[in-house]
Amino acid sequence: MDITSEIMTRESRAIMNTYTRQPICLVRGSGARVWDAEGNEYLDFVAGVAVNSVGHCHPRVVQAIKAQVERLIHTSNLYYIENQVVLAERLRELSGMDKAFFCNSGAESVEAALKLVRKAKGSSDLVAAVGSFHGRTLGALGTTYKPAYREPFRPLNEARFVPYNEIEALKAAVGRDTAALILEPVQGEAGVHVPDEDYLRAARQICDDRGAMLIFDEVQTGFGRTGKWFGKDHSGVCPDLMTLAKAVAGGLPMGVMLASEEYSNVLQRGDHASTFAGSPLLCASALAAIGAIEDEGLVERSREMGSYLRDRLEDLGQKEVRGLGLMVGLDISIPAADVVSQAREKGVLLNNTGEETIRMVPPLVVGVEQIDRVVKVLAEILE
Ligand SMILES: Cc1ncc(COP(=O)(O)O)c(C=O)c1O
Numbered sequence: 217m218d219i220t221s222e223i224m225t226r227e228s229r230a231i232m233n234t235y236t237r238q239p240i241c242l243v244r245g246s247g248a249r250v251w252d253a254e255g256n257e258y259l260d261f262v263a264g265v266a267v268n269s270v271g272h273c274h275p276r277v278v279q280a281i282k283a284q285v286e287r288l289i290h291t292s293n294l295y296y297i298e299n300q301v302v303l304a305e306r307l308r309e310l311s312g313m314d315k316a317f318f319c320n321s322g323a324e325s326v327e328a329a330l331k332l333v334r335k336a337k338g339s340s341d342l343v344a345a346v347g348s349f350h351g352r353t354l355g356a357l358g359t360t361y362k363p364a365y366r367e368p369f370r371p372l373n374e375a376r377f378v379p380y381n382e383i384e385a386l387k388a389a390v391g392r393d394t395a396a397l398i399l400e401p402v403q404g405e406a407g408v409h410v411p412d413e414d415y416l417r418a419a420r421q422i423c424d425d426r427g428a429m430l431i432f433d434e435v436q437t438g439f440g441r442t443g444k445w446f447g448k449d450h451s452g453v454c455p456d457l458m459t460l461a462k463a464v465a466g467g468l469p470m471g472v473m474l475a476s477e478e479y480s481n482v483l484q485r486g487d488h489a490s491t492f493a494g495s496p497l498l499c500a501s502a503l504a505a506i507g508a509i510e511d512e513g514l515v516e517r518s519r520e521m522g523s524y525l526r527d528r529l530e531d532l533g534q535k536e537v538r539g540l541g542l543m544v545g546l547d548i549s550i551p552a553a554d555v556v557s558q559a560r561e562k563g564v565l566l567n568n569t570g571e572e573t574i575r576m577v578p579p580l581v582v583g584v585e586q587i588d589r590v591v592k593v594l595a596e597i598l599e
Pocket of ligand 1: 322
C-alpha cells in the first residue's frame with residue numbers, strides 16, 4: 217500500500233467524515249508549488265483556500281515563526297501582547313477601520329461581528345445575500361446561504377437572503393428594524409461573483425438610511441486577493457464592521473474583526489474573548505506576511521497576474537470567466553469535479569465551487585509561466 221492509501225484508510229477510522237478530500241496528501245510546499253507524499257509536484261491554484269497568499273513557506277514568514285517560537289508562543293489575553301498591538305496598528309493603517317478584535321478563524325470573526333451587532337442594535341434581524349458563505353458556527357451559519365448547510369442545524373438565527381448585486385432587493389429587505397446587512401465584496405464560495413460598481417455604495421446608503429449596520433466579510437477578499445488590499449477598496453465604501461481571516465497570518469489560523477470608530481467601543485470587558493487569539497506566534501507570522509505582501513508588491517501583482525489569468529482563460533472560449541485580481545471563477549459546460557480530478561492527475565490543483573464552476577485563488581506570488589501551464593492543462597482537459 218502506498219503512503220497516501222494508508223493515510224486514507226487510517227483517516228476514515230480516526231477522523232469524522234466531514235470533508236470531501238482529493239486523494240492526495242500534501243507534505244511540502246514552496247511558493248505556488250506543493251508536493252505529495254508520493255513525491256509528485258503540483259501547481260497550487262487553491263492555496264489552502266485563499267490562505268497561502270504569500271506562497272507556501274514564504275522565507276520571511278518561516279523566519280518570523282522560527283524566531284518567535286523560540287521566544288514566546290502563547291500567553292493568553294490575560295496579559296498585554298506587544299506584537300498584537302503592532303498588528304492592530306498595521307490593520308488600522310491598511311483598512312481605515314478603527315479597532316480590532318482578534319480570534320482564530322473566519323467563522324469566529326463573523327461570530328464576533330454578529331455579537332457586536334446584537335449588542336449595538338438589540339435586534340436579531342439580519343440580511344445576507346443568496347450564495348453567501350460566512351462560516352459554519354451556529355451564528356455565522358445563519359447568514360450562510362446554502363440551505364443544505366443550515367437545514368440539519370435549525371433552529372438558527374437565520375438571515376433573510378436577497379439576490380446578490382440587486383440594489384432594489386436590498387431596498388426592499390433592509391428595514392428600520394434590521395440590525396445589519398452582511399455582504400462579501402466579491403462572493404467567493406458562490407463561484408466568484410463581482411458586483412456592479414455601484415452595488416456596495418448603494419448598500420452603504422441603504423444601511424445609513426434605515427439605521428442598519430453594514431458588515432463586509434473580507435475573509436476571502438482581504439490582503440490583496442482582489443488586486444487591492446481589501447475588496448471594499450474597489451468601491452471606496454467603509455463598512456461598520458469588517459471580518460478577516462484566511463491570508464492574514466501567512467498560513468497560521470487567525471481571524472480578526474475590525475470595527476469603525478462609531479462601533480469600536482461597543483464590545484467591552486467580558487463581552488467576548490478567546491484563549492488563543494492574537495498570540496505572539498500568530499501575530500509574528502501575520503506581521504511577516506503583511507510585510508511580504510507590502511514589500512514584494514503582491515497587491516499590484518495580484519491585479520496584473522489576475523488580469524493575465526482571466527485573459528488567458530477567456531481564450532479557452534468557455535461559458536464565462538469572472539473575477540477581480542487573483543480571485544477567479546471559470547464556468548464550464550462539463551462537470552467541474554471531473555476537471556478538478558483530471559487537472560490533479562496532470563499536476564495542477566484546482567477547486568470547484570459549483571457543478572460547473574472552477575475557482576482559482578493561487579498564491580499572489582504566482583508567475584506567468586505557471587499561469588500558462590495551468591491554462592494549458594485546462595485547455596487539454598476541456599478539449
Ligand atoms: C467569505 C468567507 N467568510 C467566512 C468563511 C469562514 O472561514 P473559516 O473557514 O476560517 O471559518 C469563509 C471560508 O471560506 C469565507 O470565504
